[in-house]
Amino acid sequence: xxxxxxxxxxxxxxxxxxxxxxxxxxxxxxxxxxxxxxxxxxxxxxxxxxxxxxxxxxxxxxxxxxxxxxxxxxxxxxxxxxxxxxxxxxxxxxxxxxxxxxxxxxxxxxxxxxxx
Numbered sequence: 001x002x003x004x005x006x007x008x009x010x011x012x013x014x015x016x017x018x019x020x021x022x023x024x025x026x027x028x029x030x031x032x033x034x035x036x037x038x039x040x041x042x043x044x045x046x047x048x049x050x051x052x053x054x055x056x057x058x059x060x061x062x063x064x065x066x067x068x069x070x071x072x073x074x075x076x077x078x079x080x081x082x083x084x085x086x087x088x089x090x091x092x093x094x095x096x097x098x099x100x101x102x103x104x105x106x107x108x109x110x111x112x113x114x115x116x
Contacts, residue, residue, distance in 0.1 A: 001025035001105045005094045008110030011084055019079040019110060021094030027105075031098045033070060033077040037090035037112075047092070048079060062088075084114045 007019040021033060034049040048058045048068040056068055067080040077094065091109040098104075 001027055001096065001103070003094050003096055003105050003107035005092060005107040005110040008092060008112045010113040010115065013084060013086055013114055013116050015084050015114070016080070016082045017084065017112060019081065019092055019112070021077040021079075021107060023075050023077075023094075023096055023105070025075075027096065027098050027103060028075045029072045031096040031103075033068075034095045034097065035068065035077075035079050036093045036095060037088075038093070038109075039087070039090040042090070044093070050077065081112070084112075086114050086116045088112060089114050 002024045004022050009017055011017055030052050032049060032051040035047040036044050037047050038044040046059055047062055048066055050056050050068045050070050065083045070077045091111050093109045094107045096105045
């Protein structure tokens, strides 16, 4: 399974970006898809997740500003990011996770930089 993130860019605070996570393989529709991020000098943290049934969860720091969605027909998950803040600066990673049997796949990440 290959996972590829795209859409990272440099924006001003208050701006918006849309990240995409594209995956190959039939596991996609059965997988929970999670966006993580790792800022400079910080640990990797969960940003948003959408499971195979469409249930969604967000980190408190992004709730109300970010929106995750998935399109199983084209094996893609999107992360719409609005009202961006400098503290959103990070490398954003996409993870596919199937529970049974357990499988987990990571992409290489896409850089988001928000300047004040």
